[in-house]
Each structure stands twice: as structure tokens, then as C-alpha cells.
Amino acid sequence: MAIAKRIRSALLTVLAVLGILLWLVALLSFTRVTENTDDFAQRQIWILSINSVGIAVLLSLIVRNLWQLVRDYRRHVPGSRLRARMIAVLVMVASTPLVGVYIFSVEFINRGIDNWLNVDVEQGMSDALDLGQTMLAIETRGRLEEVQRFAIELSDAEGGDLARKLNALRTGSEALEVTVYGNNQILGFNSADLAPRAPRYPNDEVLLQLRQNGQYVSAEPQVNGEYRILAAAAIRSSATSEQLGFVQATFPMEQRLSTLSNAVLAAYNQVGELKFLRNALKTSFTLTLSLVLLISLLASVYGALYFSRRLVTPIQLLMQGTRAVARGDFATRVPTPARDEIGFLVHSFNDMTQRLARASEDARQSQQQVERERRKLEVILARLSTGVVSLEPDLRIRTANHAASAILGVDLETHIGDSIVELAENELLLGQFVGVASMRLQRGEREWREQIMLRAEGGRRVLMCACTELPG
Incomplete structure (x- = not known):
């Protein structure tokens, strides 16, 4: 019987530890709501399911223990009033700081989110983005002027002279590639790459800008995160100003400027996203804290019920033992719960009952001895x-x-x-x-x-x- 009880206690302990660990994992995963990732969206259902199951289990345990307490209280079971007072004190002591921390945390988070996304931060990010765009515009404007100079110098170049001028223009500048187009075909191409790839014909946007304005410039993002400046200008005849074609050149952008541009743009987009999700963030944080508070309160209530029962049970056994001793049952023994003050009290009670049992046995034997002597005296007196x-x-x-x-x-x-x-x-x-x-x-x-x-x-x-x- 004792072995089965120990096995059952160990099994319940293991299940409780596993449940707590699973709840902590689910709760930590739940905090990923701030990332707004697809991974969280997939896990959200089972995260909420785990917490719901945990809340349901705690509620069932609490209801069961409270029902037993109310039944014992109505039946005036010894120790039930003490246990009720102990539970009330423990729950009040545990819930007061929890509620205080919850209110402070919700207020702190809501104000913090508003401060993160206030007007000054948004304006600062907007100014930083404008500054980056201005620096980029200066850089692209300078490259466009170089390409326009290329177009003037190439206005009268043909054949072998075109190839020679293209090489001279590219090597005399920071251009990576220079291409001349005319009559819907490539007239000349020069690249700094020893194994250049074949140039592609400009897209419709470039052609439209060239027809309307005679020029085009843009910062094109690359796969590695860098930027390159693509500039194009119309080539016109020096005698008739007729458009003969256009020249297109690709320039590298300074590494530091590319990095800063990417960082500013990413930060600006992130601030915009957070501003859009401000209310969702508040709701998510509040929901997370509310869930933590609810489970913590339920756990504290169940802990109060559990530990009050553990503390009151030895006292109830002592009360039953004292009543048994009052009826004359000196063989009563109370099991020792632990090596603490209550265990010492139980041990003292058992020692007292043992001494009372010995004294009672001695008194009984003395009474029997007196009775035997009295009967002997009666026999003598009768004779x-x-x-x-x-x-x-x-x-x-x-x-x-x-x-x-x-x-x-x-x-x-x-x-x-x-x-x-x-x-x-x-x-x-x-x-x-x-x-x-x-x-x-x-x-x-x-x-x-x-x-x-x-x-x-x-x-x-x-x-x-x-x-x-x-x-x-």
C-alpha cells in the first residue's frame, strides 16, 4: 500500500513538472507575437490550446478542492476553519503583488509602445530618409552629368572611332559598363569586367524617359544588397540636333552610402509597420499578460489549497489523536509528516501517549494487585x-x-x-x-x-x- 502510494505521488509529481515545462514553452512561444511571423501564426492555435487545457485542469482541481473544503466546513470537520483562513491569507498575499505587477506592466507597455512610435521618432526617421534620398540624388545627378558628357563626345563617333572613344570614356571615369544604342540595336559596348555578360536592351521605362526628357537616371538595387547607378542620355547630332541614339552607363555606388541607404529604408519601413500594428501590439501584449496573470492566480490558488491541506492534515490527525486519548485509547499513534516543527509536535504527542499507555498499564496492574490483596484479606477475615x-x-x-x-x-x-x-x-x-x-x-x-x-x-x-x- 505504501509503495503504491509513493509510486502514485511520484507519477503525479512528474506529470506536474512536465505540465509546467510545457506551459512555459507555450508561454515563451506566445511572446513571439511581436514578431508577427508566419511561424507564430501556425503555432498560435496549439499555444492557445495548451494554455486553455492548463487553465481547465487548474480550474477543475480548484473546484474539487473548494467543494471538499466547503463540505468539511459545513460538517464542522476539525481543521476546516483553520484551512479556510490559511487559504484566504495565502491567496491574498499571492494575488496582491500579481495584480499590482499586472496593472503596472500593462500601463508600462501601452505607454512604451506609444513612446516608441511617437511623432518625434516618426519625423526623425522621415528626415533621415529624406537626407539619404538627397545624398542619393546628388550622387545620381553627378553620374547623369557624366553620361550627358559621354553623349556629347559620342555624337560624331562611328565605327572604330566609337569603340576607341567608349574605352577612353569608361577608363577615364568610374563607369563599370558603357553601352551605345541606335536603331533599336547595340552599336557599341565597353565593360570593366574581363568576362562581361551581354548587355540587355533597356526596358520600357528607360525608353519612355529618354523620349520625353532625353535622359534617365536611377539607383538600381543588386542581389547582394548593394546599389548601382544606371544613367542614360540621348545622343544628338552636333549639326542637326537629331537624336541618333542614346548612351547608357552603369556606375558603382559608394559602399557606405549603400549601407546607410539600406539601413535607413529598413528602419523607416519597420517604424511604419509598427505604427500600423500599434493597436495589435497593445492587444497582444495585454492578452499575453492577462493569460500569465490568470494562470499565475489559478496556480497560486491551487498552491494555497494544496499546501494548506499539507499543513492542516497533521493538525487534524493530532486533534483526532487527542480525542482518542481523552476516550482512554492510549495506543493511538499519529504518523510523523516531516522533520519540522509540526513533526516535532507529532513526535512529542506520540511520546506522550506512549508514556500514558505505560502509566495506564502500571496503574491497571497496581489495581489488579490491590484487588488480589483485598480478596485475600476478605478470605482471611471470613475465616x-x-x-x-x-x-x-x-x-x-x-x-x-x-x-x-x-x-x-x-x-x-x-x-x-x-x-x-x-x-x-x-x-x-x-x-x-x-x-x-x-x-x-x-x-x-x-x-x-x-x-x-x-x-x-x-x-x-x-x-x-x-x-x-x-x-x-
Whole structure:
């Protein structure tokens, strides 16, 4: 039985630890709501399911324990009132700081989110973005001017002269590639790459800008996160100003400028996203804290119920033990719960009952010994020819033998416990004997001898009386 109880206790402990760990994992995963990722959206269902199951289990345990407490309280079970007071104190002590921290945390988070996304931060990010765009515009404007210079120098170049000028223009600038287009085809191409890839014809946007404005410039993002400046300008005849084609060049952007541009743009987009999700963030944080508060409160209530039962159970056993001892059951033993103050009290109670049991056994044996001696004395008195009568201080008959009854003419053995004075009122011989004895006792004489002359109907009787005080 004890082994099964230990196995059950160990199993419940393991399940409780696993449940707590699973709840903590789910709660930590729940905090990922601030990231707004698809991974959280997929996990949200089972996270809420785990917390809901945990809340349902705690509620069922709490309801069951509270029902038992109310039933014991109504039945006036010893210890139920103490346990109720203990639970109330523990829950109040645990819930007060929890509620305070919850209110402070919600207020702090809401104000913090508003401060993160206030107007100054948004304006600062907007100004930083404008500054980055301005620097980028200056850089692209300079590159466009270079390409326009390329177009002027290439206005009269043809054939081999075009290839030579393209190489000279590229090497004399920071251009990575320079391409000349005309009549919807590539007229010339020069690249800094030793194994250049074939140039692609400009897209519709570039062609539209060239037809409308005669120029085009843009910062194009690359796969590695860097930026390159793409600039194009129309090539016109120096004599007729007729558009002969256009030149397109690709320039590298300074690494630091690319990095800063990416960082500013990412930060600006993130601030915009957070501003859009401000209310969702507040709701998510509040929901998370509310869930933590609810589970913490339920756990504290169940902890109060559990530990109050653990603390009150030894006291209830002690109360049952004291009642058993009051009924005379000195063999009662209370199991020792632990090596603490209550365990010491239980041990002292068990030691007390053990000593009381030994004292009770000694008293019982002494009483049996006295009873045996009394029976022996009665046997001796019954066989004596001399009459013997013992009296209580109030002159009630304690013992009398058969000889005394025969001498005094009264069956004294049947009147044990009766007053000898009242019995002597209707008995002649006994009345004379009681009169002499009462007179001696009233004078305070405890040790005396006297020859008493008793007058009876059949003549006189001489009675030799001796009185002595019994010990105790």
C-alpha cells in the first residue's frame, strides 16, 4: 500500500513538472507575437490550446478542492476553519503583488509602445530618409552629368572611332559598363569586367524617359544588397540636333552610402509597420499578460489549497489523536509528516501517549494487585472467629466479616457502603456498639480498647472492642 502510494505521488509529481515545462514553452512561444511571423501564426492555435487545457485542469482541481473544503466546513470537520483562513491569507498575499505587477506592466507597455512610435521618432526617421534620398540624388545627378558628357563626345563617333572613344570614356571615369544604342540595336559596348555578360536592351521605362526628357537616371538595387547607378542620355547630332541614339552607363555606388541607404529604408519601413500594428501590439501584449496573470492566480490558488491541506492534515490527525486519548485509547499513534516543527509536535504527542499507555498499564496492574490483596484479606477475615468491621471517616461500612455480623446480630456484609449509624437505629446490639464507638470518635480517639457490656433479650454479652486507624 505504501509503495503504491509513493509510486502514485511520484507519477503525479512528474506529470506536474512536465505540465509546467510545457506551459512555459507555450508561454515563451506566445511572446513571439511581436514578431508577427508566419511561424507564430501556425503555432498560435496549439499555444492557445495548451494554455486553455492548463487553465481547465487548474480550474477543475480548484473546484474539487473548494467543494471538499466547503463540505468539511459545513460538517464542522476539525481543521476546516483553520484551512479556510490559511487559504484566504495565502491567496491574498499571492494575488496582491500579481495584480499590482499586472496593472503596472500593462500601463508600462501601452505607454512604451506609444513612446516608441511617437511623432518625434516618426519625423526623425522621415528626415533621415529624406537626407539619404538627397545624398542619393546628388550622387545620381553627378553620374547623369557624366553620361550627358559621354553623349556629347559620342555624337560624331562611328565605327572604330566609337569603340576607341567608349574605352577612353569608361577608363577615364568610374563607369563599370558603357553601352551605345541606335536603331533599336547595340552599336557599341565597353565593360570593366574581363568576362562581361551581354548587355540587355533597356526596358520600357528607360525608353519612355529618354523620349520625353532625353535622359534617365536611377539607383538600381543588386542581389547582394548593394546599389548601382544606371544613367542614360540621348545622343544628338552636333549639326542637326537629331537624336541618333542614346548612351547608357552603369556606375558603382559608394559602399557606405549603400549601407546607410539600406539601413535607413529598413528602419523607416519597420517604424511604419509598427505604427500600423500599434493597436495589435497593445492587444497582444495585454492578452499575453492577462493569460500569465490568470494562470499565475489559478496556480497560486491551487498552491494555497494544496499546501494548506499539507499543513492542516497533521493538525487534524493530532486533534483526532487527542480525542482518542481523552476516550482512554492510549495506543493511538499519529504518523510523523516531516522533520519540522509540526513533526516535532507529532513526535512529542506520540511520546506522550506512549508514556500514558505505560502509566495506564502500571496503574491497571497496581489495581489488579490491590484487588488480589483485598480478596485475600476478605478470605482471611471470613475465616476469623473474631468480628472485624472497617468504617469510612463518615462512618459508612467499608468491610465486615461474617463473625461481626453474628456477634452484633445484623448481616453487615449486605450493607457495605451504608451508614452504620442509620443501620443501628433499629438494631439493639448494634446501637449499643455504635453509641460507644461514636462517643470515642467524637473525642478524637483513634486508638482505644474497651470492654462493652451489651444487653440483649437473652441476657448480657461482654464484647471486647479494639479500635485502630487504618493507613491512607
